[in-house]
Each structure stands twice: as C-alpha cells, then as structure tokens.
Amino acid sequence: MNLRHVLKETADGFRRAWGSCLLSILTIAFFLSLLGFIALVSANIDHFKQTLNDRLQLQVFISGTLDDQQIAALSQRISRISGVAKVSFVSREMAAEEFQKEFGRELFAALEENPLPSSFVVRLGITGEDEGRIKQIAARIEEEAGVDEVVYHFQTLFTLQRYARLAATTSWILLLFVTLGSLFVVSNNIRLVISARKQIISTMRLVGATPGFIRSPLILEGTLQGAAGALLAGLALYFVDRLLAQLLPGLLHLPPESLIVLLLLGCFLGFLGSLLAIKRYL
Amino acid sequence: MVELQSVRVTYANGEGIDQITFSVAPGEMVFLVGPSGAGKSTVLKTIYMDKQPAEGHVVVGDYNSLFIRKSEVPFLRRKLGIVFQDFRLFADRDVFDNVAFTLEVIGARQKEIKRRVLRALADVGLSHKARKMPDELSGGEQQRVAIARAIVNEPLLLLADEPTGNLDPETAAGIMDVLLRINTRGTSILMATHNYDMVQRYRGRIIKINNGRLVA
Numbered sequence: 001m002n003l004r005h006v007l008k009e010t011a012d013g014f015r016r017a018w019g020s021c022l023l024s025i026l027t028i029a030f031f032l033s034l035l036g037f038i039a040l041v042s043a044n045i046d047h048f049k050q051t052l053n054d055r056l057q058l059q060v061f062i063s064g065t066l067d068d069q070q071i072a073a074l075s076q077r078i079s080r081i082s083g084v085a086k087v088s089f090v091s092r093e094m095a096a097e098e099f100q101k102e103f104g105r106e107l108f109a110a111l112e113e114n115p116l117p118s119s120f121v122v123r124l125g126i127t128g129e130d131e132g133r134i135k136q137i138a139a140r141i142e143e144e145a146g147v148d149e150v151v152y153h154f155q156t157l158f159t160l161q162r163y164a165r166l167a168a169t170t171s172w173i174l175l176l177f178v179t180l181g182s183l184f185v186v187s188n189n190i191r192l193v194i195s196a197r198k199q200i201i202s203t204m205r206l207v208g209a210t211p212g213f214i215r216s217p218l219i220l221e222g223t224l225q226g227a228a229g230a231l232l233a234g235l236a237l238y239f240v241d242r243l244l245a246q247l248l249p250g251l252l253h254l255p256p257e258s259l260i261v262l263l264l265l266g267c268f269l270g271f272l273g274s275l276l277a278i279k280r281y282l
Numbered sequence: 283m284v285e286l287q288s289v290r291v292t293y294a295n296g297e298g299i300d301q302i303t304f305s306v307a308p309g310e311m312v313f314l315v316g317p318s319g320a321g322k323s324t325v326l327k328t329i330y331m332d333k334q335p336a337e338g339h340v341v342v343g344d345y346n347s348l349f350i351r352k353s354e355v356p357f358l359r360r361k362l363g364i365v366f367q368d369f370r371l372f373a374d375r376d377v378f379d380n381v382a383f384t385l386e387v388i389g390a391r392q393k394e395i396k397r398r399v400l401r402a403l404a405d406v407g408l409s410h411k412a413r414k415m416p417d418e419l420s421g422g423e424q425q426r427v428a429i430a431r432a433i434v435n436e437p438l439l440l441l442a443d444e445p446t447g448n449l450d451p452e453t454a455a456g457i458m459d460v461l462l463r464i465n466t467r468g469t470s471i472l473m474a475t476h477n478y479d480m481v482q483r484y485r486g487r488i489i490k491i492n493n494g495r496l497v498a
Contacts, residue, residue, distance in 0.1 A: 005386050012374075203370045206330065207431070208360035209387045210353075 002213070009217030010224065013193045021225060024189040028229025028269065029236065031178040032262055036237040036254070038174055040244075042167040044252050049164055052157045056134075060120040060141055061148045064092075071118070074146050078122060083137045085125030092118050117148065131158045179269065182229070186222045186273025187280070193218060194281045201282070215282065219274045226270020230263045237262075283308050283470065284329060284439055288338035291324050299324050299494040302338070306439060306472050311465045311486035314474040321494040322474035326441050329472070330362055331355050343438055360388055363432030363469075367444035369424045371416040371431075377403070378412040381431045388435065402434040406460050422453035426460060433464055440464065442473040446480070458484060 014021050062074065071089065079087045090098075095116040122141065126133060131154070138150045194201065204214050241254050285305040292298040299321040306312050314322050327333040328340050331347060340347040345358045371380050381402055385395045403409045406426040416424055425445055432440055442461065446454035454477075462484060465471045475481060481488060490497045 002386055002389050004392075199370065200372055203372070204383075204387065205356070206359060206364050206370075207384045207387050207435075208356045208358075210356045213356075213387060 005213070006216050006220060010220045013197075013217060013221045014224075016196050017189060017192045020189045020192050021221075024185040024225050025228045025232065027185045028182045028226055028266060029232035031181050032230055032233035032266055033236045033240075035171070035174055035178050036233060036258070036262055037240060038167060038171045039258065040237070040241065040252075040254055042164070042171055045160060045164045045167055047252050049157065049160050052154075052160065056124050056126075056154070056157070057152075058122040058124065058138055058141065059151045060122055061117045061151070062119060063146050063148050064117055066118075066146050070146060074144060075120060077144055078120060078141055081137060081140055083124055083126050083133060084122055086123040088121045088123075090119045090121055092116050095119065131161060182226065182266075182269040183273045183276060186225055186270050187277035189225065190218050190222050190274045190277035191281050193221065194277065215278050218278055218282075219271060222270040222274025222277070223267050224270065226266040226268065226273070227263060228266075229270070230266025233266070234259045234262050283343065284472070285341040286325070286328065286338070287340075289325075289328055289335040289340060290337040291328060291333050291335055297321075297494065299328075299491075301495055302328075302491075304489055304496065306470050308438075308470055309465070309468050310470050311462070311484075312470075312472045313481040313484075313486050313488045314472060314491060315476070315478050315481055315488055316474075316491035317476055320476075320491045322476075322491055323443055324494075325491065326364075326443050326472070326474055329439075329441060330359055330364060360435060361438045363429075363435065363437035363440040365425070365428050365432045365440065365442040365445045367447040369416075369421075369428045369448075371424055371427055373416055376413050376415050377408060377419070377427050380416065380427055381434050384431050384435050398434050399430075402430040405433065405464065406430045420453070421449050422456055425449065425453075425457050429457070429460055429464070433469060437469065439470045439472060442471060444475055445473065446475065446477065451480075454480065 060078065062071065066074065075087050075089060078084060092114050095118070096114045099116060124134065124137065134152070134154060138152060141147060142150045201214055237254055237259075244251055245253060283306060286302050289302040290298065290300045292300075297319070302321075302325055304312075314325060316322050324333060328335055328347070329342060331340070331342075331345075331350060335347055342358055343361055345354065350358065372383065375383070378399055381399045382395050385398060390398070400409065400412070403412055406429050408423060408426050408430065411419065411423065416427065419427065425448075429440075429442075429445070432442075440461070445461070446457050449457060458480070461471055461473065465486075471486075473481075478488075
C-alpha cells in the first residue's frame with residue numbers, strides 16, 4: 001500500500017466534495033454532542049441516585065406500651081421480612097439525644113417531657129429501583145402489631161428513578177439515531193466522492209490497482225470525517241461541562257476517557273459509513 | 283504469450299464474440315480489424331479479463347481465464363498496457379503524474395517512478411510537456427501521454443483500442459509511428475481498429491473480425 005497515494009487521494013476527496021464533507025462532519029458533531037450531553041445527564045442522575053440509595057431506610061415508630069420483650073420480638077419479626085437488611089432500635093432516650101444534637105438543648109428543655117417515641121431504623125437490602133417493592137415492605141411492616149407508623153421520604157428518589165429511566169431510554173434511542181444518521185451522511189458523502197471519481201476509479205482498475213488501493217483513501221476519508229465530528233463534539237461538550245460546573249457546582253464532570261470513547265465512536269461510524277458506500281456503490 | 287482459444291462471450295442483447303482463436307507471440311505486432319460493433323473491444327476485454335468467456339479460454343503469461351481468481355486480475359493487468367480511443371487521462375493531474383500513476387499503483391519508489399516516467403515520456407516525444415495539464419495538450423499529445431502511461435511499466439503486451447479513432451490522419455500517423463517504435467524495441471502490440479486502409483500501410487499481422495467471428 002502506497003501511503004503517499006492514500007493521503008493524496010484522501011485529501012483530494014475532501015477537496016472535491018468539501019461542502020458535503022463539512023456537512024457530514026457537522027452532522028456527526030451534532031449527533032455525538034447530543035449523545036455526550038445525555039450521557040453526562042445520565043451519569044449525574046445515576047450518581048445522585050446512588051447517594052440516595054445509600055440512605056435508603058424506613059423509620060418505624062412503635063407504640064409506647066410495648067415492653068422490652070415485645071420490642072425484641074417485633075424487631076425479629078421485622079428482620080424476617082424479605083427485603084429488610086438491618087433493624088436498629090432507637091429508644092426514646094436515644095431519639096431525644098439525637099434531637100438535641102440537631103436542634104439544641106434549649107428547645108428540648110422547653111418541653112416538659114420527652115415527646116419522642118421509640119422507633120426502629122430499618123435499612124433495606126434493595127436499591128431504590130423498585131418503588132413498588134419499597135411501598136410493599138413499608139405496608140407489610142405497618143401491619144405488625146405494635147407499629148404505629150412507618151415513615152419514609154423517597155419521593156425524590158422515585159422521581160429521580162423516573163428521570164433516570166427516561167434518560168436511559170432517550171440515550172438508547174439517540175444512540176440508534178446517531179448511528180443511523182452518521183452512517184447515512186458519511187456514506188452519502190463517500191457516494192458523492194465515488195460518483196465524482198467514477199472515471200478515475202475505472203482507469204485505476206485498468207492499470208492494475210487492487211480493490212484495497214482504490215478503497216483505502218475512501219475509507220480513510222470516512223474515518224477522518226467521523227474523527228473530526230467527534231473532536232468537534234468533544235470540544236462542544238467540554239464547554240458545556242465547564243458552563244454547568246460554574247452554574248451547578250458538585251456535578252459530575254465528563255471523564256477524559258469519555259472523550260476517547262467519543263473519538264473511537266466517531267471513527268467507527270465514519271469507517272462503517274464509508275464501508276457501506278463502497279459495498280453499495282463501488 | 284497471449285492465446286485465445288475458442289472464446290465465446292455473449293451479451294444480454296445476444297451480441298458478442300464466438301469461436302475466437304488466435305495468439306500473439308512476444309514482440310509481435312497484430313492488428314485486429316473490423317467495423318464498429320464487430321466485437322474488437324470485447325476481444326480486448328477478454329484479454330484484460332474484464333469479461334470472462336462463457337466458452338473457451340484466454341491465456342496471458344501465467345494467467346488462464348479458467349483458473350484466475352478475482353483477486354489476481356489486478357496483477358494480470360499490471361502485465362498489460364491499455365490505450366483507449368478516448369485517452370482516459372486524469373484531468374486533475376499533469377502529464378508526469380498521469381504517467382506516474384501506473385507505477386504508484388504497483389508501489390514503486392519515488393526515485394524509480396521519476397526515472398521510468400521520464401524515459402516513457404521521452405519514448406513518446408513529450409519530455410518537454412511533463413508539467414502540462416491534459417487540457418493544455420492536443421488530441422495527439424493526449425494519446426501519446428496515454429501510451430506513455432501504458433508502456434511505463436514495461437508490459438508484456440500493449441492493447442490499443444482504436445488509438446487513432448479520434449485523431450486526424452496526420453496525427454494518427456504520428457501515433458502509429460510511436461506504436462511501431464515501441465514494438466521495434468520488443469513490446470508486443472495488439473491494436474484494434476476499424477481502419478483497414480491505414481493498417482495495410484504498416485508491417486504487422488492482420489486479423490479480421492466481423493459479427494463477432496474471425497474472418498479469413
């Protein structure tokens with residue numbers, strides 16, 4: 001393979017159809033930026049979800065009439081419920097201590113007696129993925145004799161779950177569109193190059209050029225278009241990332257590896273697009 | 283060196299060639315003469331294996347149409363030089379680069395390319411126009427460039443398909459002189475033409491073809 005020839009023909013291909021080539025690069029850049037942005041949003045939702053998952057617990061308030069033996073028996077019954085990982089008892093005194101730590105002694109001292117009930121803190125052995133299952137466990141615990149109330153604050157988590165699912169679905173649909181769209185624009189561009197070079201290609205064949213010799217500049221051109229699109233997308237995502245970091249501190253950033261993945265994806269799409277055009281039109 | 287044995291090629295419209303048998307020996311000059319549509323180009327196509335015979339076989343050097351693999355066809359064509367009536371030059375390259383292209387295809391080194399291209403251009407009398415673009419040349423000069431491109435790789439056989447068809451008689455005579463000079467140096471030439479009067483003026487074996495068959 002003559003490298004000089006491949007580079008020369010590739011540059012020639014860009015020169016001949018620079019308009020459609022630029023359009024192809026910009027389209028790939030747009031698609032990949034969109035994909036990268038959704039990936040960034042997904043990663044942040046996942047991260048936030050994980051943080052909330054770590055705090056996934058129910059507070060079970062129990063009747064003040066239960067004696068130690070009944071409390072121990074209730075604790076055991078709750079432990080045996082499927083999905084419950086750990087049950088910790090919080091006595092009225094411990095709850096009061098916790099309250100004082102958070103809100104100060106003065107406020108507590110103003111009360112004549114400790115109004116706080118005993119409770120169990122129930123950690124769940126499941127993730128927040130399953131909203132229905134969490135509600136089921138809470139309802140099951142609430143059925144136990146001696147339980148006054150089960151409290152949980154998972155609404156944010158449940159809402160996030162929905163957004164995460166939406167983001168994941170959107171990402172997959174978008175990936176499909178990105179793939180099909182990029183393949184279409186690249187292969188269309190290479191088709192134009194092939195069409196413009198039809199006579200040259202026919203003469204190349206007559207003087208003994210191998211298929212590889214004819215195809216390699218076209219494949220390189222498609223791959224470079226994908227790479228250029230990915231680089232532009234990477235640049236756009238970098239600026240969006242910086243902007244978001246200023247507006248919403250604490251967000252996850254795009255890891256540098258993701259830019260490599262983006263570049264590889266761009267190259268792959270460009271490569272595949274040109275290969276499709278070659279298979280079909282050459 | 284090149285041999286066609288009972289070759290038949292049929293196109294969808296029923297036309298084609300049939301029972302074509304002849305050979306070209308090393309250093310020989312052969313004219314394939316016949317009217318337009320007689321099957322001359324099809325005969326040449328079977329030699330550079332653009333068309334596979336439905337019957338019979340073609341042998342070019344070590345390659346036989348019965349056994350050649352598709353991937354071997356480019357290598358067979360490197361042993362041939364092909365010249366067409368419409369020149370088929372690359373309009374976006376100058377004369378030097380047009381001729382150099384044949385050597386780029388085979389991966390020759392730059393130094394070697396330069397040496398051989400200059401020699402081929404000297405053979406066709408165009409050394410002084412190496413940096414001209416094809417559209418700056420006359421028809422005869424463009425055909426000389428095409429001949430230089432065909433001989434630069436020192437082919438076993440030069441196939442010329444109506445090389446003078448687009449040229450006036452005087453320019454055509456100039457092209458014939460170039461071809462005969464190349465032949466004198468040992469390159470076999472098979473030239474297809476409809477101009478029977480012209481080829482009679484030159485030395486060389488004449489094979490006549492009409493309606494796809496050789497005629498006595």
